[in-house]
Amino acid sequence: MTTTVNPYGFRRPHLLGIEGLSKPEIVDLLDRAEANVAVSRQANKKRDGLRGRTQINLFFEASTRTQSSFELAGKRLGADVMNMSVASSSVKKGETLIDTAVTLNAMNPDVIVVRHHASGAVALLAQKVDCSVINAGDGAHEHPTQALLDALTIRRHKGRIERLTVAICGDILHSRVARSNILLLTALDARVRLVGPTTLIPQAFRDMGLEVTTSMKDGLKDADIVMMLRLQRERMNGSLVPSVREYFRYYGLDAEKLAYARPDALVMHPGPMNRGVEIDPAVADGPQSLIREQVEMGVAVRIAVLEAVTGNRNASAVESAP
Numbered sequence: 001m002t003t004t005v006n007p008y009g010f011r012r013p014h015l016l017g018i019e020g021l022s023k024p025e026i027v028d029l030l031d032r033a034e035a036n037v038a039v040s041r042q043a044n045k046k047r048d049g050l051r052g053r054t055q056i057n058l059f060f061e062a063s064t065r066t067q068s069s070f071e072l073a074g075k076r077l078g079a080d081v082m083n084m085s086v087a088s089s090s091v092k093k094g095e096t097l098i099d100t101a102v103t104l105n106a107m108n109p110d111v112i113v114v115r116h117h118a119s120g121a122v123a124l125l126a127q128k129v130d131c132s133v134i135n136a137g138d139g140a141h142e143h144p145t146q147a148l149l150d151a152l153t154i155r156r157h158k159g160r161i162e163r164l165t166v167a168i169c170g171d172i173l174h175s176r177v178a179r180s181n182i183l184l185l186t187a188l189d190a191r192v193r194l195v196g197p198t199t200l201i202p203q204a205f206r207d208m209g210l211e212v213t214t215s216m217k218d219g220l221k222d223a224d225i226v227m228m229l230r231l232q233r234e235r236m237n238g239s240l241v242p243s244v245r246e247y248f249r250y251y252g253l254d255a256e257k258l259a260y261a262r263p264d265a266l267v268m269h270p271g272p273m274n275r276g277v278e279i280d281p282a283v284a285d286g287p288q289s290l291i292r293e294q295v296e297m298g299v300a301v302r303i304a305v306l307e308a309v310t311g312n313r314n315a316s317a318v319e320s321a322p
């Protein structure tokens, strides 16, 4: 069987963010992920794209969805997957991020998946190691695989991303998910609206020329997709919202507010959800919700990204060999 290589597709050895990716690169990753969905649904899910290779998951912050789906993705590809527990590592004894990375690099991994609380930490780590690096979320900066799985979920339901109206609602200020989604959705020509209290929408996004509103009624009008974000109280230094009750009243997605959107609008949330804070449980579990499917698409996207970055790294090593 011959495999055709898309010359405009994703050819990078790392995935550090959506920023800087071209439309063909994003579409290439989505197409590769789409091909993994059926495999992940069949009884035998094993493939051998990463057989004999070593994947390290290095998570400095808590995670349920991202870490477990990267682990499953690596195992389905046949990799040896090591989950590095930062809580019991030498980081607790004061070892720096760079020393930790250099130590792990000495064990010759093929790919390191990193989540870190500091924006830019993953890009810095990528400069210090010889293997592929994937950003699993860095501070409020980027969460590229989340944006890819969101786009894959949307595309499977709506058949396209172009010209859809996507309302991203809530705590945009602290959200790496929002940032990666804004970059990806605009690159794919969606119409992105930001909805939330003024205190939770950064000036940088207003400067990008995106539609911004403090009103859920205006923001959800004719929306095809309503993407809710978690209120990240742990990242707030001051009081950016008056109270959780007040927040739910104005910004919590319930059936009444969802009715402002198109009748066939779909509801998304990257998780973890705060039920009764940014979303009513009846909507989260309702017929318009794609929240569980987002989790399923996470595995398909992470298989695609793991295969792509490691394959590209190997290809560039062969090309640069004397």
Ligand code: CP
Binding pocket: 062, 063, 064, 065, 066, 067, 137, 143, 146, 270, 271, 272
């Ligand atoms: N969406 C997301 O990143 O979830 P986790 O924090 O559980 O990985």
